[in-house]
Amino acid sequence: MTTGFPLDDAAWASPWRHRAVGEKLLLSGGLLAVTVSLPAWPGSVLAAATALVVLLGPARVAPGVLARVVAAPLAFIVVGALSVLVSLQWEAGPALAVTDETRRTALSLLGRGTAGTLGVLVIAATTPMVDLLGALRRLRVPEACIDVAALVYRLVLVLFATLFQMGEAQAARLGYRDRRTTLRSSAALGAGLLLRSWDRARRLEEGLAGRGYSGSLPSLDPTRRTSVPFVATSLATVGVIAVTSLVAGGW
Amino acid sequence: MGHLSLTARAVSVSYGGRAVLRDVSIKVDAGSRTALLGANGSGKTTLLRVLSGALRPDAGEVHVGPDLLRHNRAGLIAHRQRVQLVLQDPDDQLFAADVTRDVSFGPLNLRLAEDEVRSRVDEALDVLGLQEMAQRPTHQLSFGQRKRVAIAGAVAMRPCLLLLDEPTAGLDATGVDEMLTALQRLEEWGTTVVLSTHDVDFALAWATQVAVVDDGRVHQGQPHALLGDTELLARARLRSPWVLELASRLGTRGTGEPPRDLESLVALLTDRAPSVPAV
Amino acid sequence: MGHLSLTARAVSVSYGGRAVLRDVSIKVDAGSRTALLGANGSGKTTLLRVLSGALRPDAGEVHVGPDLLRHNRAGLIAHRQRVQLVLQDPDDQLFAADVTRDVSFGPLNLRLAEDEVRSRVDEALDVLGLQEMAQRPTHQLSFGQRKRVAIAGAVAMRPCLLLLDEPTAGLDATGVDEMLTALQRLEEWGTTVVLSTHDVDFALAWATQVAVVDDGRVHQGQPHALLGDTELLARARLRSPWVLELASRLGTRGTGEPPRDLESLVALLTDRAPSVPAV
Amino acid sequence: MHIAEGFLPPLHAAAWTLAAAPFVIHGGRAVARERRERPETTLLLGAAGAFTFLLSAIKLPSITGSSSHPTGVGLGAILFRPPVMAFLSTVVLLFQALLLAHGGLTTLGANVFSMGIVGPWAAYAAWCSLRRLNRTAAIFVAVALADLATYAVTSTQLALAFPDPATGFGGSLVKFLGVFAVTQVPLAVVEGLLAILVLRVLGDI
Incomplete structure (x- = not known):
């Protein structure tokens, strides 16, 4: 059974899962940094290509999963870029125009958005959420906040299964045959979800009390050694992209 | 309602690259009692979801009587009036505050007149032996009663075929007896029941047809033939019925x-x- | 750990005016295998919660060995290091994203050094046969595996007595076998196990002591004496073991x-x- | 509607992060304080966060044909109050970025500002001022306003980053508001109706 979150499944199954979070963040963050801050051509294209090679190569993310995951953000990127491409003029009434400048900005947005999304996937598809939260904990983010976030993760997975089954059971009884029934069923689903969320929290409180729960949720993070070759390769790759786009960069 | 058979032909399903059902065929005769046997995670629930139309298989076809199930709006609406699936956990299927409101959910979606909705609800509660609980809030019912309310919600759709996922799981002896009575009444009422279970003793005692799900493949046959096949049972991670x-x-x-x-x-x-x- | 008996004397509990346990006494001998039998809703879980300290009874006392359970902070902390309760639904106890993180919760709350925590986690996973799953995400485990992880979380507290609420409910034959192996290893490891169940066949095969919960009252005795008493079983809404x-x-x-x-x-x-x- | 990763120039991304930070830190502090006083808070907040995240997975009946999902922040603001929503929305947006590739990390601050701060405060203000007149109407207005405010702020953020070469910020704002109105305005209406029904099922109104 799938969990409903292909990226999460990919992260847990990733060959890079046991790598130190810091080194993966370095690579992902480095790609994001060059994408956002350096000229889009050729920086974004190089960053996007690098992220794609990393994801499909050593990180072994299935191409189908990748395609499914990028579809939604890509829609936003395209719509956003199109809005920038078309300039709204005002000469005796509204008029639309495409200029060299808007074309360049739209293209650079397309490049930056795509490269940025792929860059985030380098960390998202290789690192389970809980490892990232562990890293935040080491960065001195307050314990209480990390505990809540970790619990949100676990409960999302538990409750998603519930939500999915509730929706399917409603559909079986024709709860989504038209707009009216859909709205009614969605509301029952939302209310049911809220009640089940509370119920889960209450039962978990009792379940954890026996093991000494008193508000905090400590757990043992695995120790991971940073790989020098990985860090060096990441720095070199990001450096090459940065230098190339600074030297050859147009816009 | 009327009697109709339910057939799946050459059905394959995979989740995230893993094959859950491979080229599975099964035929449920009208008026039979079919038990779908398999260990947890063997694919029983997936097969029931395919048969109910909830899951569109990667390959293969489902027929009710002579009619092919089409996974478009109209096709699913038609199919769901003939075939209803009830999942294992009743709490995933009860949405309304009390029993009557919950059971009326389906009939209301069928756009029936209020009188007709009422008579369907009464009928469903009657078949499941729940008349006395009609006004009770669902969360005050026992687990076994909630299971029967969930079934009543499906029965109110007047399906020819009712698919029940693990109807006896988690029930104590009394709960199992009440469920058996309900199954008996459903049969008399003209509904063909298919149920999944990992309880081989129960399957042997109840079923007239058995299908064993073993690692994504299905073997169908007479209860004694399949449940006496110790090799098949071992492969399917089931034990032999004690009798x-x-x-x-x-x-x-x-x-x-x-x-x-x-x-x-x-x-x-x-x-x-x-x-x-x-x- | 060491061997200790667990006793409840004259315990009464009521919820919202309804008596759930009435003047109940039970003694669990160190090293015994005690099965608590009863229909759903009979009060089994309530009794386990009283024994574990999770629920303070309206009247009555609980003793571990010679020590009275006191329901203050220090008393509960002491009690929970000796007696651990594992609930029926593993998702009520598993909060962490992977197995090791979850099992380490209890030992960390005991403020043990990291090395000691690690060795306790390893030991608990070993006893439950879960070593290979140490790094697996909780949500990808099967129901039976999650049940064993929940038990491992309790075992890492190194209790003398382990109370399991319906450990075999919802498990298929393989899951029950794995659970039995785990119970066997827990016994060898020196833990006294008390479990609740409505499966009379399982209780007869496993237990050395049986307590039947019948409408808030508890009858304790030898398995054959109680499980051969058809009148008692009928009153408790249980059937006779088939053997x-x-x-x-x-x-x-x-x-x-x-x-x-x-x-x-x-x-x-x-x-x-x-x-x-x-x- | 979240701004995708890489979409905002670095200065804008940093500025919105700085703008959101005080609210999120305030929310985080409130969480820590709350927990010291009531230990069960962690579990309730975890459930509230999971609920908010999953609410956005419910598909709503679409009026325009495109599928839309509730943001949940309006309902969340009524149920859990805006300071807590600032924190919970940050968690939810982080999870959406990493579990669904929806939104981004450099754009997290901007998205938190629109969906986690302006949206909930707008909802809460509407709820507080209208609830004495008519609770049902107050819920509808609060939840719909949370959506509309979020959408207006997101469009403003994009317009500030990409002013139109001819008509500047104003022209750009008109463009972004117009483009995303197709999905966001009907969503606000439907989510308002949904919130009324949810609270009615729960017996609150």
Whole structure:
């Protein structure tokens, strides 16, 4: 059974899962940094290509999963870029125009958005959420906040299964045959979800009390050694992209 | 309602690259009692979801009587009025505050007149033996009662075929007895029931047809043939029904009709006793 | 750890005016295997919660060995290091994203050093046969595996007594076998296990002591005495174990040790055969 | 509607992060304080966060044909109050970025500002001022306003980053508001109706 979150499944199954979070963040963050801050051509294209090679190569993310995951953000990127491409003029009434400048900005947005999304996937598809939260904990983010976030993760997975089954059971009884029934069923689903969320929290409180729960949720993070070759390769790759786009960069 | 058979042909399903059902075919005869047997995670629930139309298989077809199930709006609406699936956990299926409101959810979606909705609800509660609970809030009911309310919600759609995922799981002896009574009444009422279970003893005692799900493949046949096949059962991570195991260990096999429950085993064993030569 | 007995004396509990337990006493001997039998809603879980300290009874006392359980902070902390309760639904106890993180929760709350925590986690996973799953995400485990992880979380507290609420409910044959192996290893490891169940066959085969919960009252005794008492069982809405039922129907009762599972029943029945005078 | 990763120039991304930070830190502090006083808070907040995240997975009946999902922040603001929503929305947006590739990390601050701060405060203000007149109407207005405010702020953020070469910020704002109105305005209406029904099922109104 799938969990409903292909990226999460990919992260847990990733060959890079046991790598130190810091080194993966370095690579992902480095790609994001060059994408956002350096000229889009050729920086974004190089960053996007690098992220794609990393994801499909050593990180072994299935191409189908990748395609499914990028579809939604890509829609936003395209719509956003199109809005920038078309300039709204005002000469005796509204008029639309495409200029060299808007074309360049739209293209650079397309490049930056795509490269940025792929860059985030380098960390998202290789690192389970809980490892990232562990890293935040080491960065001195307050314990209480990390505990809540970790619990949100676990409960999302538990409750998603519930939500999915509730929706399917409603559909079986024709709860989504038209707009009216859909709205009614969605509301029952939302209310049911809220009640089940509370119920889960209450039962978990009792379940954890026996093991000494008193508000905090400590757990043992695995120790991971940073790989020098990985860090060096990441720095070199990001450096090459940065230098190339600074030297050859147009816009 | 009327009697209709349900058929799946060459159905394959995979999740995230893993094959859950491979080229599976199954035929549920109208009026039969079919038990779908398999270990947890064997694909029983997936097969039920395919049969109910909730899951569109990667390959293969589902037919109700002569009609092919089409996974478009109209096709699913038609299919769901004939085939209803009830999931294992009743709490995933009860949305309304009380029993009557919950059971009326389906009939209301069928756009029936209020009178008709009421009579459908009464009928469903009656078949499931829940009339006295009609006004009770669902969360005050026992687990076994909630399971029956969930079934009543499906029954109010007046399906020809009712698919039940693990209807006896988690029930105590009383709960199982009440569920058996309900199944009996559903049968009299003209509904063909398919249920999944990992309880081989229950399947042997109840079913007239058995399908064993073993690692994504389905073997269908007579209860005694399949449940006496120890090799198949071991492959499917199921144990033998104790009546068959005992009959075989005591060497009674082959003498007449094989036993299906305690009563028939006792009859068989006491029949055999006189055959031991007396002094 | 060490061996300690667990006793409840004259315990009464009521929820919202309804008496759930009335003047109940029970004694769990160190090293015994105690099965708490009862229908759903009979009060089994409530009794386990009282024994674990999770619920303070309206009246009555709980003792571990010679020590009275006091419901203050220090008393509960001391009690929970000796007595651990594992609930029926593993998702009520698993909060962490992977197995090791979850099992480490209890030992970390005991403020143990990291090395000690790690060794406790390893030990608990080892006893439960979960070493290979140490790094697996919780949500990808099967129901049976999650049940064992929940038990491992309790075992990492190194209790003398482990209370398991319906450990076999919802498990298929393989899951039950794995659970039995785990119970066996817990016993070898020196933990006394008390479990609740409504499966009379399982209780007969496993337990050395049985307590039947019948409408808020508890009857404790030897498995054969209680599980052969058809009147008591009927009152408690339980059926008879099939081996005892069959033995009684075949008239073997009274000839030597009563059977407790298929093997001993076969031995009994085939032993009987030669006793029929040969020609 | 979240701004995708890489979409905002670095200065804008940093500025919105700085703008959101005080609210999120305030929310985080409130969480820590709350927990010291009531230990069960962690579990309730975890459930509230999971609920908010999953609410956005419910598909709503679409009026325009495109599928839309509730943001949940309006309902969340009424149920859990805006300071807590600032923190919970940050968690939810982080999870959406990493579990669904929806939104981004450099754009997290901007998205938190629109969906986690302006949206909930707008909802809460509407709820507080209208609830005495008519609770049903107050819920509808609060939840719909949370959506509309979120959408207006997101469009403003994009317009500030990409002013139109001819008509500047104003022209750009008109463009972005117009383009995303197709999905966001009907969503606000439907989510308002949904919130009324949810609270009615729960017996609150």
